Amino acid sequence: MCGRIVVNGRVWEGAGLCRWVDEVLMLPLQAVAERLGARRRWIAYPRHLEVEKDGKVMALEIGAANARLQSEEIPLDFPVYLDQGLIMVPVSLLGRFFGLSWTYVKDVDAAILSRAEPALADKRVVLDPGHGGDDPGVISGCLVESELTWDVAHRLSGLLILAGAVVTSTREEHETASPFQRVMVVEKAKPDVVISIHMNSFLCPAHNGLETYWYNSWPARHLAEYVHRGILEEIDMPDRGVRESAFCILRHSPAASILIKLGFVTGDSDRVILKDKWMRERAALGIFRGIRDFVEAFAGAM
Numbered sequence: 001m002c003g004r005i006v007v008n009g010r011v012w013e014g015a016g017l018c019r020w021v022d023e024v025l026m027l028p029l030q031a032v033a034e035r036l037g038a039r040r041r042w043i044a045y046p047r048h049l050e051v052e053k054d055g056k057v058m059a060l061e062i063g064a065a066n067a068r069l070q071s072e073e074i075p076l077d078f079p080v081y082l083d084q085g086l087i088m089v090p091v092s093l094l095g096r097f098f099g100l101s102w103t104y105v106k107d108v109d110a111a112i113l114s115r116a117e118p119a120l121a122d123k124r125v126v127l128d129p130g131h132g133g134d135d136p137g138v139i140s141g142c143l144v145e146s147e148l149t150w151d152v153a154h155r156l157s158g159l160l161i162l163a164g165a166v167v168t169s170t171r172e173e174h175e176t177a178s179p180f181q182r183v184m185v186v187e188k189a190k191p192d193v194v195i196s197i198h199m200n201s202f203l204c205p206a207h208n209g210l211e212t213y214w215y216n217s218w219p220a221r222h223l224a225e226y227v228h229r230g231i232l233e234e235i236d237m238p239d240r241g242v243r244e245s246a247f248c249i250l251r252h253s254p255a256a257s258i259l260i261k262l263g264f265v266t267g268d269s270d271r272v273i274l275k276d277k278w279m280r281e282r283a284a285l286g287i288f289r290g291i292r293d294f295v296e297a298f299a300g301a302m
């Protein structure tokens with residue numbers, strides 16, 4: 001399998017895919033080095049090269065069983081190799097050199113690498129996937145709101161945990177949770193941020209688009225704006241705006257809390273997006289960056 005690459009919350013759009021070789025995940029060095037501003041030079045083309053970042057040096061030899069980090073020899077899970085000009089390197093080595101955690105999201109065939117985000121370290125985030133269990137939310141054809149909200153929250157949870165946040169969910173996958181139970185989870189977790197996820201519905205399929213809600217708090221309004229923008233950078237949905245409304249979960253959360261209506265399950269163009277796993281992963285990436293950038297900007301005020 002050859003798949004997509006995400007580094008620090010952004011999809012790598014340049015050349016190269018990740019690739020499994022003998023159960024080792026290999027990534028093109030270029031994708032990570034360029035995204036992270038590392039320098040790379042051949043010492044003896046096409047065999048020996050060095051990568052430099054913040055004064056640290058990694059020496060690689062094509063085909064060798066080891067690499068050198070500073071003066072330390074590191075055994076490799078699989079030798080570095082060249083593939084059509086791309087230098088394929090085991091993900092574990094990249095993680096170690098660049099200080100990245102990584103995971104592989106199988107259903108969208110994507111390698112996700114993330115630094116430990118200083119702003120997110122130990123920040124508490126409550127995710128509130130709307131509906132669930134006995135309450136499916138809106139059903140339209142094959143789309144069930146409770147399944148979609150869980151899916152996006154689950155993807156988002158993976159991204160947040162990888163970056164160092166502490167994540168709590170108001171429900172499990174097939175659990176029914178009342179508004180009261182959800183508010184209790186929020187009260188107990190004492191979160192910095194609450195993200196509630198729902199979808200919209202309407203009789204007319206021409207209604208499509210993203211709405212993000214906040215209530216009665218400036219931090220929440222800023223969070224809504226960051227997250228709304230993040231999602232629209234990732235998926236092509238009409239912008240229905242950042243709005244204020246007194247949803248139950250927002251009224252009862254002292255933290256910066258927002259409710260996202262991630263498109264219309266009844267909308268002709270939104271349905272195409274919501275049906276697509278990769279688009280849901282990208283929506284989660286947009287929410288992730290919105291949270292991260294908000295916390296970074298307002299860390300002192302939290």
Ligand SMILES: [Zn+2]
Pocket residue numbers: 130131137138145198199
């Ligand atoms: Zn809903």
